[in-house]
Amino acid sequence: MRDAVKDAAPRGTEPTKKTWRNKDGTQNSADYGRLHENIKTRKVKSRKRQTIAFVVTTGSAFWGRFSEFGTEHEGAKPWFRPALDRVAGEVVDALSQELKKAIDRAARKARK
Numbered sequence: 001m002r003d004a005v006k007d008a009a010p011r012g013t014e015p016t017k018k019t020w021r022n023k024d025g026t027q028n029s030a031d032y033g034r035l036h037e038n039i040k041t042r043k044v045k046s047r048k049r050q051t052i053a054f055v056v057t058t059g060s061a062f063w064g065r066f067s068e069f070g071t072e073h074e075g076a077k078p079w080f081r082p083a084l085d086r087v088a089g090e091v092v093d094a095l096s097q098e099l100k101k102a103i104d105r106a107a108r109k110a111r112k
Helices: 002-008 066-071 080-111
Strands: 014-021 027-034 040-042 052-059
Touching: 002 080, 014 040
Parallel strands: none
Antiparallel strands: 014 027, 040 052
């Protein structure tokens, strides 16, 4: 799923950087990188015992939501949701196969 979202993310030629001047006159900058490089997945603790939860985020690429949902001055160019919709069937198939394997293992263990 992460790979599908990364592939669908808009690819800029230059990484996004932000530069600012401090009150004392010094200058700082932050390099946020490219959107497709910032797509992250992580497993999170689920509240329900029998569930597994993952979070897919744009990491520090906060501007990803601007292109996904649009702004006052720019129309929406969805990329995240269509990518998830494209691979949803594959994710369900993979989960059902893993669940079947786990059930078979538990059944074999219970027979012993």
